[in-house]
Amino acid sequence: MAYNFLTGREYLKKKKFKEKKKLISVALGFPDLAFAVGGIPVFPIRMESFEVNKYLLMLNSATSVLGWSLTSKFLDFARQFDVLKIVDKILEDVITSIHSKYNEMYELGVNNGVPSELCYGINALYGMHLSKGKNLDANLNFAMRCGEWNKFYESLKTTVPNQITIEVPPKNPENENMALEQMVNSVKRAISDLEGITGNFVTDNSLEKQFRIGNQVKRFYKTILYEISSSNFYPCNPASFAEILALLTITFQDYNSNAQRYLNNMSQLVKEMRERIKKGIGMDVSHMPRVLFAPMYQGWEPEVHEIIYKLGGRIIYADWDLLGLLEEIPLSKNSDHIEDYSRFLLNASTKGIGCNKENMTNSYLAAAKKMNIDGLIFNQVYGCPSISKTYDILKDKMKTELNIPSIVINFKKIGENIEQVKKSVEPFMERLKNKY
Numbered sequence: 107m108a109y110n111f112l113t114g115r116e117y118l119k120k121k122k123f124k125e126k127k128k129l130i131s132v133a134l135g136f137p138d139l140a141f142a143v144g145g146i147p148v149f150p151i152r153m154e155s156f157e158v159n160k161y162l163l164m165l166n167s168a169t170s171v172l173g174w175s176l177t178s179k180f181l182d183f184a185r186q187f188d189v190l191k192i193v194d195k196i197l198e199d200v201i202t203s204i205h206s207k208y209n210e211m212y213e214l215g216v217n218n219g220v221p222s223e224l225c226y227g228i229n230a231l232y233g234m235h236l237s238k239g240k241n242l243d244a245n246l247n248f249a250m251r252c253g254e255w256n257k258f259y260e261s262l263k264t265t266v267p268n269q270i271t272i273e274v275p276p277k278n279p280e281n282e283n284m285a286l287e288q289m290v291n292s293v294k295r296a297i298s299d300l301e302g303i304t305g306n307f308v309t310d311n312s313l314e315k316q317f318r319i320g321n322q323v324k325r326f327y328k329t330i331l332y333e334i335s336s337s338n339f340y341p342c343n344p345a346s347f348a349e350i351l352a353l354l355t356i357t358f359q360d361y362n363s364n365a366q367r368y369l370n371n372m373s374q375l376v377k378e379m380r381e382r383i384k385k386g387i388g389m390d391v392s393h394m395p396r397v398l399f400a401p402m403y404q405g406w407e408p409e410v411h412e413i414i415y416k417l418g419g420r421i422i423y424a425d426w427d428l429l430g431l432l433e434e435i436p437l438s439k440n441s442d443h444i445e446d447y448s449r450f451l452l453n454a455s456t457k458g459i460g461c462n463k464e465n466m467t468n469s470y471l472a473a474a475k476k477m478n479i480d481g482l483i484f485n486q487v488y489g490c491p492s493i494s495k496t497y498d499i500l501k502d503k504m505k506t507e508l509n510i511p512s513i514v515i516n517f518k519k520i521g522e523n524i525e526q527v528k529k530s531v532e533p534f535m536e537r538l539k540n541k542y
Contacts, residue, residue, distance in 0.1 A: 107353065107357060107362065107368070107371040107372075107375065108196060108197070108200045108353060109158070110357075110362040110364070110367065110368075110371070111152060111156075111200075111204070111353070111356070111357050111362055112156040112158045112200065112203065112204075113156075113158065114148070114152030114153065114362065114363060115152065115153055115154065115155055115156075117363065117364075118146065118148055118152065118153055118241075118363060121146050121363070122146070122241065127144070127145065127146045127304075128145045128146065128243040128244065128303055128304045129145070129146050129148050129241060129242050129243050129244075130145045130146065130147050130148065130242070130243065130244050130245070130246050130300070130303075131147075131148060131149075131150050131235070131239075131242045131244070131245040131246065131266060132147040132148065132149060132246050132359060132360050133149060133231060133359055134248065134359060134403070134431070135358050135359050135426055135431045136246065136248050137359070137360045137361050137365070138313075138316050138317065138320055138435075138447065139246065139293075139296060139297060139300060139308070139447075140246060140300065141316045141319075141361075141365050142308050142312045142313050142315075142316045143297065143300040143301060143304050143306050143307075143308050143312070144304050144306035144312075145243075145244075145300065145303070145304045145306075146363050147246070147360040147361070147363060148242070148360050148363050149356075149359040149360040150231075150234035150235055150237075150238055150239070150242065151204075151207060151208065151211060151230075151234045152360070152362075152363070153234075153237075153238040153241060154207050154210075154211075154234075154237065154238065156203050156204070156207060157199075157203050158203075197346050197349040197350065197353070198346075198349065200349070200353065201349050201352055201353070201408050202408075204356060205408050205520050208230050208405075208520060209519065209520050209521065210233070211229075211230040211231075211232075211233030211234045211237065212226060212229045212230045212233055212405075212519060212520075213233070214232075214233035214236055214237055215228075215229040215230060215231075215232035215233035215236065216229055216233075218232070218233075218236055220232045220233075223489050224258075224489045225404045225405065225487045225488065225489035225490045226404060226405030226487060226488070226489070226517065226518065226519060226520075227403065227404035227405045227487070228258050228404075228489070229489075230405065231258060232258065232261075235262055235265050235266060236265065239262070239265035239266045240265070242266045243268060243303055244266065244268035244269070244270055244299075244300070244303050245262055245266040245268065245269050245270065246270050246272070246296070246300075247269060247270065247271045247272065248271075248272050248274055248451070249271050249272065249273050249274060268299075268303055270296050270299045270300060270303075271292075271296070272292050272293060272295075272296045272451070273288070273289075273292045274289065274292075274451055274452065274455045275288045275289060275292075275452075276455075277452045277453075277455065277456055285452055286445070286448060286449060286452060289448035289449075289451060289452050290444055290445055290448045292448075293444055293447060293448050293451075294444060297444070310443055313443040313444070313447070314437060314443055316365060317435045317437055317443065317446075317447070318437065319365045319366060319369050320365070320434075320435065321434040321435060321437070322369055322372075322373075323358075323361070323365075323368060323369050323372050324432045324433070324434055325434070326369075326372035326373060326375070326376045327354060327358070327372065327426070327427075327432055328427065328432055329376050330350075330351070330354070330375070330376060330379070331351075331422070331424050331427055331432075331477065332476065332477065334347075334376075334379050334380075334383075335347070335351070335396070335420075335422050335477065336396070336477055336478055337383065337391075338390065338391060338392035339383050339386075339388055339389070339390055339391065339392070340383075340388050340389050340391050340420075341378070341379040341382035341383055341387065341388040342382075342388055342389065343388075343389050343415065344389070344391055344394060344411075344414075344415045344419070344420035344421070345411050345412050345415035347420070348411035348414075348415070348420070348421045348422070348423060349408075349411065350375075351421075351422065351423040351424070352402070352408060352411070352423055354423075355402060355403065355423055355425055355426065358426055358431075391420055393418075394418055394419055394420045395418075395419045395420070395480035395481060395535070395538040395539060395541075396419075396420055396422060396477065396478060396479050396480050396481075397414055397419050397420065397421050397422065397479070397480065397481045397482070397483055397535075397538070398421075398422050398424065398470075398473070398474055398477065398479045398481070398482050398483070399411070399421045399422065399423055399482075399483045399485060400423070400424065400425055400428055400470065400482075400483075400484065400485060401425055401428070401485055401487070401493055402423055402425055402485060403425045403426075403429075404485075404487045404490055404493070405487055405517060405519075405520070406485050406487075406517055406520075407515075407517055407520060407521070407523060407524065407527055408520065409521075409524050409527070410483070410515075410527055410531070411423075413524075413527065413528055413531060414483075414531060414535065417531065417532060417535040417536075418535060418539055419481075419535050419538060419539075421483075422477060422479070424473060424477070427473060428457070428469050428470060428473050429454060429457060429469070430453055430454035430455075430456070430457035430469070431454055433450060433453060433454065435447055435450045457469045463495065463496045463499055464499075466493070466496050466500075467496055467499055467500045467503055470482070470500055470504075471503055471504065471507060471508060474504065474508060474510055475508060479510060480510065480538055480541070481510060481511050481512060481513075481534065481538045482500075482504055482510060482511075482512035482513075483512070483513055483514075483515060483531065483534075484497045484500065484501070484512060484513070484514045484515070485514075485515060485517055486514050486515065486516050486517065487517050487518075488516065488517065488518040489518075497514050500512070501514075511534070511537060511538065511541075513530055513531070513534045515527050515530050515531070
């Protein structure tokens with residue numbers, strides 16, 4: 107999965123120039139329609155060149171020659187004797203490489219006139235499109251109720267002329283039917299636009315195939331979040347486990363541009379985690395408090411999970427579940443797939459992105475309770491006037507309803523606030539460990 111992310115540039119060049127596929131820019135975890143129409147969804151940072159860890163290159167070569175099963179058995183044998191801390195080293199290098207590139211994209215956005223008061227995530231997305239937007243055939247935008255997000259997509263018209271926007275209307279009990287009708291019409295218009303760009307047609311079969319793959323991916327993702335992360339024994343140390351969750355957060359946005367391959371990777375990941383736990387290969391974490399860190403999708407300091415690990419805790423990243431994007435799309439023989447997808451989008455919009463403070467707070471509370479969280483670190487992102495303002499009410503409800511303590515840390519750019527983060531989390535972790 108890491109290799110596929112880091113070598114996406116070559117894969118995407120092949121798809122675009124040799125196979126004449128259309129590259130569709132996506133973000134936030136909405137690649138389904140691009141897949142269903144025969145396009146290639148791409149989170150645009152993957153068109154950049156990354157430094158690839160040497161062990162990752164070796165493992166990929168070994169897999170090509172031996173097959174994944176034999177390579178996996180070899181790794182299990184090597185890990186028992188601690189010959190090489192392959193997993194830890196690879197994940198550390200992968201996350202470092204990705205976030206070094208994120209900072210480059212952020213600086214590119216800021217240095218080219220993007221308002222610096224916007225959040226890190228939007229600035230980085232600006233940079234990604236400024237850098238490689240000319241290689242994109244279209245941009246698929248899901249217009250949530252975030253003014254800055256919508257302004258960002260409006261500004262992309264000069265870089266990526268083909269802008270396809272799916273409007274996500276507000277939904278409440280009084281207007282549910284009307285909102286669903288508007289949502290269906292918006293999805294249908296987007297499908298028509300995608301068909302015009304790719305020259306392909308979206309069918310019930312292509313939608314159902316993609317939704318089934320997506321549903322399976324989500325099941326594996328939730329298995330990792332709710333079964334593996336809540337266990338008392340991890341298949342690796344908690345910092346490496348957090349890096350796996352970070353990698354999933356990033357790659358889920360476009361499934362590494364290959365849905366079936368991504369599903370296979372997820373299946374293998376869950377299988378290997380379970381096998382390692384069953385064999386007792388990993389780390390006892392029963393004494394370590396579980397800390398939910400959110401939100402992270404707008405940008406966060408990746409050093410934080412290493413800090414928490416050294417302080418005796420374990421971090422869980424679960425943004426896509428908190429925001430409702432891991433909910434499955436119901437499929438049945440006589441169902442209307444476009445209507446089902448529209449309902450999924452509406453439901454997601456009431457839980458996280460663009461929703462009100464109360465709904466977002468309830469989403470956090472539900473996830474914290476289900477995951478048996480011991481503490482919450484709220485990532486207050488500079489330049490986000492909507493989500494960042496939910497902390498006060500969230501902190502109170504976490505304490506009064508679940509007796510879960512929380513703290514807030516501030517984030518503007520990767521690497522510039524690490525010492526302040528340490529000062530904030532050290533006493534917090536001491537309180538959690540004493541309680542634990």
